[in-house]
Amino acid sequence: MSVDIDEAEVKLLQENLNKLRSECETSNIHLKKISTEINNIESALNPIMNLTSTKRTAVANLESTLDELNKLGRISAIVLAERRIIDDTTGNVPVKRIIDSIDKLSAALQDAAIFKSIGNTTVPNNISALIEKGSKRVGAVLQRAADANDPETVTLCLSFFGKSGISYYIDARTRHVSYEIEQIINSTSQKVTDLLACAQTLIRRSASEREILRALNLDIDPDEIAARIIEPAFNILYKAISANLSKARTNIRTNGLYAVQAHAAITYLTDSFHSALKNSTGFTHELVRVQGDAAKMAYDAFPASILYFNEKLAAHTNFPSDAGVVEPCSELVSRLRAISSVKAAAIIVAEELGVDNIIPSPPPAYMSTFTTRNLLRNKKIRTGAACLSTHLMDLIECFVVNLINAGSTHYKKPQMAGLLGLTNIAAIERAADSHPDLSELISAEDTSRERLQKLKSFSAGKFVQRWKELGQSLMETRPMSGSSSLSSKDREIIKEKFKYFNATLDELVAEHKALRITDSALRKQINNEIGFIAPIYYRFYDKYAEGSFSKHAYKYVKYNKKQIDEILSAL
Structure with missing residues (x-):
């Protein structure tokens, strides 16, 4: 019997399909078993896998902590090293080294920012406090350098601070200039304050402060900063000028020098301020307000002083x-x-x-x-x-x-x-x-x-008025008689002259010796003034002492020339 080819192929295909289906079912059964076994294995492995993940997290956390500890160690080492510099009180640490310490601490502060993120602010705060302390030390150095006019150190410090540091400089220079003016005003070596010296010092300082600021080559107006520096000193001086004028007003005869000082200071300041400082209008405006009053009192002071002593001595x-x-x-x-x-x-x-x-x-x-x-x-x-x-x-x-x-x-x-x-x-x-x-x-x-x-x-x-009168008494006011012998009237005149001279000389010598003249130079001067009497007496003595005017001349001629010399020398 013949078989249809197509049918045979279909049948064969059907058999193959059935066989394949059977194998698939078998495979499915095996897969289910495998799946079950896998599920069983997973169930067994889950605890182990969870434990491993925890360990991994712990390890990661531990590594992070170690990193933080290492970073903290490095920061602590920096802080410890730089704290010694910042806290040094010997004054031997150069300001450049202090600035370097602040720079290192600033870098450490950035590294310490991570601690803030995890809620730890102690480390950053400690570093910030140390930086602030170091900055104050640099500020103090800047002030001392400004006070000592040390441009190299001033420049170094200002390069650290920038414009914000100019306040340190102004503060230091202001104190320096003000102190200098106060020292002159408060000087106890003189009764009247030398306001002109104060004014001259202030003008010199105005010019020098401006030049110092120019030399620093900062992005500032030297005239404006110099004006700020000297303003307190000017106020001190202006107050002293006003006080002087007030004293002069109370009594120009006794206090005129106060006005003289004030006028001279005002004149000098108004003449010199602009050349020393461009920003001086505010200062000169204050001075002009009192300039006229000061000049009038100063001009009155000299004549008034003479009138004062004139009236004082007269009374x-x-x-x-x-x-x-x-x-x-x-x-x-x-x-x-x-x-x-x-x-x-x-x-x-x-x-x-x-x-x-x-x-x-x-x-x-x-x-x-x-x-x-x-x-x-x-x-x-x-x-x-x-x-x-x-x-x-x-x-x-x-x-x-x-x-x-x-x-x-x-x-x-x-x-x-x-x-x-x-x-x-x-x-x-x-x-x-x-x-x-x-x-x-x-x-x-x-x-x-x-x-x-x-x-x-x-x-x-x-x-020597009475001594002059004594000398005058020996002068011959009229000529004696022309004969070789003296007239009786002439003889009586000579007798009276000798008698008057003797008595008056004794009186004047006694009075002179009673004087208490402790100044040896003055005593010598006075004795020299009296010395004129000797030659006048010598001439009279030489002419009449031999007795031509009397048989008893010894009764009238009490002193010879040697005795007169001895008397005058003993005064």
């Missing part, structure tokens, strides 16, 4: 019994020394006034008694120092002439007023000799010494 009644130094003399010497202590300011004002305006107008009454100002007639006094010297001599002359005039009224014996003048002139000279500036100032006008000598002669003339 003086407390005279020492020995014609010694009076209390107003000490006040005069103090005034003269005060003027010389601020002579630069006084010279400025004296020159502005001129020699004719430093004396009161109208002239004081004492000048009608005696004055040496005639020596200045037709003399051109050009310098301020010479004008001031003239004022000092005017003061001395006012004092001496008024003192002698008042003494002539007080003392019964005229020589006491003269001695009073000589004693006080000697005291003034001693004071001047012990004060070189005053002595130099008095001598600045070439007639001053001559004026002083004339004052001495005026005083000495008062002292």
